[in-house]
Each structure stands twice: as C-alpha cells, then as structure tokens.
Amino acid sequence: MARPKNQAGRRAHLVQAAKHAIAERGINGLRAIDVAAHSELGAGSVAYYYPDLGDLVREVHEDAVSRFYWSRREQGGAGAQPAIRLARIIRSGIPNSRDDVDFQVLNELHTHAYRDAFHAQLMAEMYRLEVSLYATALNEGVDAGAFTLALPVDTTASNLVAMEDAYGLHFMGGTPLGVEDIFRMIIANAEVLTGCRLEES
Template sequence: MVRPRNQAERRAQLIDATARTVVDLGAPATKLRDVARAAGVTPASVLYYYADIHELFAAVFERSAATYFVTRSEAIADAEGPTARLRACIHSGVPWPGQAEESTRLLFELFPVALRNESAAERHRLFADQQAGLYRDVLESGQASGDFALAGDADALGRSFVALEDGYAMDLLIGIVDPREIENRLLDHARLVTANPVFRRTS
C-alpha cells in the first residue's frame, strides 16, 4: 500500500478497506484485523486513526450515505417538472445491479451499528430525514403546480416512500424480488398518493 501523504488520505484508505471488507464478509464478521489486512497496515495503525471498529463502521456509513444522497439529489435535479422528478426520485432509490446494489448492501450491513452506537444512530436518523426530504420536496412541488392531489401530508408520504424502499431493498438482497418490480411497486404507490395516472408500470 502506498504511504498516504496526510491523515485525511489515510482515513479515506481505511474507510475504503472497511467498506470492501464489510461487503465481502458482512459487518458482524468484520474484525479490526480484517480491515488492517485489507488496508495493508497493522491493527495498531488502524487504531491510531479510529478508536475501534464501530467508529470505523460509522465513518463508512457516513461517507456512503452522503454519496448516496448526492447521487439521488443530482438525478432529481436533472429532471424537469414534478412528475419527471418523482420518477427520478423513485428510480434513483432502486438498488439496480452494480454500484447501486453494492451501496444498498453496504448501508444495510451497517444498520445494526446504529442500535448500539448513539453517534451512528444520529447519522442514520439524518440519512432517513434526507431521503424523506427528497420525496417531500418533489411532492410539495407537484401539489403546488397542480400535478399532484396528495393523499396526505407531504412529509408523511415521503417517509412512506422511504419505508417502502427499505423494505423492498431487503427483499431484493435476500432474492425474492428484482429491481424492475421494486420500481413498479413504487410507481404504483406514486399513482395512489398523487392521484396522477401518469405513474404507470414499466415493462
């Protein structure tokens, strides 16, 4: 491993190594020595930058969540009009094969950390709020333009979309649904909560 020029670079390398290891082994099986091996350093070197494996997990989650959120935000911003933006919001939340599925798997692997670490729990709460906020803003925009006749409060509906995303993503990770079906189910939900028939299933 090339020696990093500064602490920020070393931390980034350790976060990369941790993310790869979690995806390969799963968070419960990932130990500090596994991360050190993947990063090409000693466990003591890892502990110089992070107090323990849980602090590393929290850092990995924070970076992954931020990247995921930015990717979704950009996809929505590129769409024109409320209906196109809601479609983009839905599409960007589906764990399509490749990077999207790997990111989703990593975030799910790290979720249990939030149950025992308050700092990680706060990051999870912020992430959930951000995802719901993406939907809320699009839904409110559609309501204001007359494109949507919302079935309820925009914030509550946004959270319902995120809850559905999470549930369907888990179904995908255990192999009982595919990405296209997830998108179609979310489009069904969009049609119901917006009263706009434009949200039809795709083939």
C-alpha cells in the same frame, strides 16, 4: 488504486476499503486485516489510523449516509418536470444489484443501529433526509399543478421511503424480485398517491 500520500487521503481510502470489508464480512468481528485486504495499506496502517475500529465504522456510516443522500439529490434532477423528478428519486432509492456495496453497508449498519446510539442517530438522520427529499419534490409537484395528493405531504413522503426501504431490504436479502419489479410497484403506489402518471424521461 493509487496509494494515498496524506493522512486525510489515507483515512478516506480506508473508509472506502472498510465499506468493502463490511459488505463482505459484516460488522461483527471486523478486523484490521479485513480492511487492509481491500486497501493499498497494510493492517498496521489501519491500526495506526484507527486504533479503535469502531471509529472507522462510524466514519463509514457517516460517509455512506452522505453519499447516498447527495447522490439521490443529484439523480433527482432539480428543475425537471415533477413527474420525471419523482420517478428519478424513486429509482435512486432502489439498489442496482445485490452487489451494490453502499446498500449492503447501509443494511448492515441498519441492523447494528439497534444496539448502538451513534448508528441509530445516523439512521434516523438518513430517514429524515430521505423524507425531506420526497417532500420537496411532492410540494413542487403540487405547486406546479401536476400532483393532487391523496394524503398529506409528510405522510406521502414517509410512505414512499418506507416502501423503498422494505423492497430494498427484501431484494438485498434474496427475495425473487427484480429491480424493475420493485420500481414498477413503487411507481404504481406513487401514482395513486399523487394522482399523476410518472415517467423517468
């Protein structure tokens, strides 16, 4: 990885390095040297840009939420048929593997939010964004005549977010469920909720 040459670039570089450090060590006890181990910059540079590592962790959380949401929007494929779009959105909310750094970091930050108002606010915002992502796809499906919802849109969207969060947490925690198992189970529930057979392509 090339060494960033400007301050904004160095900060962005350190945010990504901190993600890997958090995934490896967790948040508690995180040190500048841990971040530096995943960076082209030394521990002194980490301390220079982030004298308080809490500021770096907050930037990591903001970056993780933004990347996760916008990645999901892109993967959902606006303009796709409703059944395909909803299936893609479900797929995008499931970790690809237990080595998925973004999911590891978000899980770490989720538990941290219990004791920190800043992180709690970001987790609440991420939940709101995910529900809105599903709600938009569901409304489009209803408007197109593809979905007949068994529950109100917001309830359906919230249930889908809760399912992917719960299954994802168990998966990352080592529960013997495969990615495809989780996808099929959420899809099965979504089909009941929408009255529509879902497919990715």
